[in-house]
Amino acid sequence: MKRIAESTVRRLSVYMRYLEELTARGIATTSSDELAEHSGTTPAQVRKDLSFFGSFGKRGLGYSVHELLDRIRRILGLGRExxxxxxxxxxxxxxxxxxxxxxxxxxxxxxxxxxxxxxxxxxxxxxxxxxxxxxxxxxxxxxxxxxxxxxxxxxxxxxxxxxxxxxxxxxxxxxxxxxxxxxxxxxxxxxxxxxxxxxxxxxxxxxx
Amino acid sequence: MKRIAESTVRRLSVYMRYLEELTARGIATTSSDELAEHSGTTPAQVRKDLSFFGSFGKRGLGYSVHELLDRIRRILGLGRExxxxxxxxxxxxxxxxxxxxxxxxxxxxxxxxxxxxxxxxxxxxxxxxxxxxxxxxxxxxxxxxxxxxxxxxxxxxxxxxxxxxxxxxxxxxxxxxxxxxxxxxxxxxxxxxxxxxxxxxxxxxxxx
The missing domain is CATH 3.40.50.720 (NAD(P)-binding Rossmann-like Domain)
Structure with a gap:
């Protein structure tokens, strides 16, 4: 994996919190626009951040909240003690x-x-x-x-x-x-x- | 002034602390290489960060510690209460x-x-x-x-x-x-x- 900047890791933590909020509200899909708006960044930055970790989402369909949340948690090393x-x-x-x-x-x-x-x-x-x-x-x-x-x-x-x-x-x-x-x-x-x-x-x- | 990223501002705070250390040690000049080494970043990043605020330093002569410190303090809004x-x-x-x-x-x-x-x-x-x-x-x-x-x-x-x-x-x-x-x-x-x-x-x- 390429070296990931600290600022990227920090944004992943922010995206994760928004995805958790969406999960709690029962929302199944989201977009880079929406993630950007709720994280104080740009859609291009969201796409770039997520691209480090392989391909997510389908063009025109957005991201699966469940899948993306699960992936970010694993990237951040969460889900264990x-x-x-x-x-x-x-x-x-x-x-x-x-x-x-x-x-x-x-x-x-x-x-x-x-x-x-x-x-x-x-x-x-x-x-x-x-x-x-x-x-x-x-x-x-x-x-x-x-x-x-x-x-x-x-x-x-x-x-x-x-x-x-x-x-x-x-x-x-x-x-x-x-x-x-x-x-x-x-x-x-x-x-x-x-x-x-x-x-x-x-x-x-x-x-x- | 262009919009400055939070990560740039954070690095300015780090450069400032190193420049203060140099001042305390009576050292009058420094370089982007040295600033980078002591701030966990690259010389190119140092030059880019400082370029936001106009030209500093002279090619081959490095930066005046006093001048750069003074400038960064003013950029960060320090030197007042x-x-x-x-x-x-x-x-x-x-x-x-x-x-x-x-x-x-x-x-x-x-x-x-x-x-x-x-x-x-x-x-x-x-x-x-x-x-x-x-x-x-x-x-x-x-x-x-x-x-x-x-x-x-x-x-x-x-x-x-x-x-x-x-x-x-x-x-x-x-x-x-x-x-x-x-x-x-x-x-x-x-x-x-x-x-x-x-x-x-x-x-x-x-x-x-």
């Missing part, structure tokens, strides 16, 4: 551990870790916060797929290294700063300041 | 209200609101959580630029409508679901499940 560990039991980690949107997608939080004795032993919605020093031995047993890193800015790289050593191949990071991961490990960073910069850009260039 | 209100004093709202990365970029939290009597009146790092019913009158006085919406999934559209009526033109939303804003208002949604889907995609298609 992914074991997620959260490192950092602060506010963001806590918000994520109880986020209802995860379990419905098959993302199952199997462990929450912190180094702060004040936090270790606390219970969050059924998750016991564990000492991060037991992370490696837990990981050897649990074999988590994804680690969420939600710690303050200090020593983030050493935590990333710890996650990589534990054999985890995907990291969602909320800490700022540039981080290194070896080839074969995917690191995605959510940077809240960058999200706001997208808005200050829009506000600044609105009338330009 | 943006007033931010947070609606929803739950875990995510709380994490954001105390996020240090905001103030350094000029994003200043001027108000935090909730409808829950248990939360109203609480103090977070200097911010008093106020009753959301006073939001409109506060907004008329404070004139916030950006609203962060961090509430549970119910009634999100009505809160969006409230923000829009208050004259705010930019919204960063953490709630799931499709939302409508009028033309002239920018809505950005951060969806944590979609971030994880980017990782399940990577894990699934790694060896394909």
């Amino acid at each position: 992914w074991k997620v560990v959260i490192i950092g039991a602060g506010k963001i980690g806590s918000a994520l551990s109880t986020y209802r949107g995860f379990t419905t997608r098959g993302f199952c939080v199997v462990g929450v870790y912190d180094k702060d004795p004040q936090k270790i032993g606390r219970r969050w919605d059924g998750h016991l916060v564990r000492d991060v020093t037991v992370f490696e031995s837990d990981a050897a047993e649990l074999r988590p797929d994804i680690a969420v890193l939600a710690i303050p800015a200090e020593n983030v790289q050493s935590e990333v290294d710890r996650i990589v050593r534990a054999g985890i191949k995907a990291i969602l990071n909320f800490a700022p700063g540039r981080l290194q991961v070896p080839a074969g490990v995917t690191l995605k960073t959510v940077n809240m300041a960058m999200e706001l910069e997208g808005l200050s850009f829009a506000l600044t260039n609105r009338d330009a | 943006w007033k931010v209100v947070i609606i929803g004093a739950g875990k995510i709202g709380s994490a954001l209200s105390t996020y240090r990365g905001f103030t350094t970029r000029g994003f200043c939290v001027v108000g935090v609101y909730d409808k829950d009597p248990q939360k109203i009146g609480r103090r977070w790092d200097g911010h008093l959580v106020r009753d959301v019913t006073v939001f409109e009158s506060d907004a008329a006085e404070l004139r916030p630029d950006i609203a962060v919406l961090a509430i549970p999934a119910e009634n999100v559209q009505s809160e969006v409508d409230r923000i829009v009526r208050a004259g705010i033109k930019a919204i960063l939303n953490f709630a799931p679901g499709r939302l409508q804003v009028p033309a002239g208002v920018t809505l950005k949604t951060v969806n944590m499940a979609m971030e994880l889907e980017g990782l399940s995609f990577a894990l699934t298609n790694r060896d394909a």
Whole structure:
């Protein structure tokens, strides 16, 4: 398969949500026009995105909602369970551990870790916060797929290294700063300041 | 100015952070190769991104770090103060209200609101959580630029409508679901499940 841009993957997630809405409404077919309109993109972009994954739909007949939804879910690796560990039991980690949107997608939080004795032993919605020093031995047993890193800015790289050593191949990071991961490990960073910069850009260039 | 894709704006934020790092290290010039390497993109993409905003750099001499940084900051609308209100004093709202990365970029939290009597009146790092019913009158006085919406999934559209009526033109939303804003208002949604889907995609298609 060709290398797929992150922006394409993100649009697939958006198309999927609209297809789920159509399914709930009992609608069986859709078009690239309709998908585009509900996803903030163009019909040409929809067709291009879907073409990466082989041929979908029939000219003039549109796409089968069921077939396309099933295909996108498989492309996104959904329809199975992914074991997620959260490192950092602060506010963001806590918000994520109880986020209802995860379990419905098959993302199952199997462990929450912190180094702060004040936090270790606390219970969050059924998750016991564990000492991060037991992370490696837990990981050897649990074999988590994804680690969420939600710690303050200090020593983030050493935590990333710890996650990589534990054999985890995907990291969602909320800490700022540039981080290194070896080839074969995917690191995605959510940077809240960058999200706001997208808005200050829009506000600044609105009338330009 | 041509319409700039969200992905371009995001890369500008990444270039800016690297240019700041170079400034801190006292380095005066850089190249599209170097910018690309540190931003996870290609030199051609860097040149294309920067070309949207007029000509930068001299062939063979590279870019002046100072000049490029200054220009990108202005493009992103930084270098001024943006007033931010947070609606929803739950875990995510709380994490954001105390996020240090905001103030350094000029994003200043001027108000935090909730409808829950248990939360109203609480103090977070200097911010008093106020009753959301006073939001409109506060907004008329404070004139916030950006609203962060961090509430549970119910009634999100009505809160969006409230923000829009208050004259705010930019919204960063953490709630799931499709939302409508009028033309002239920018809505950005951060969806944590979609971030994880980017990782399940990577894990699934790694060896394909």
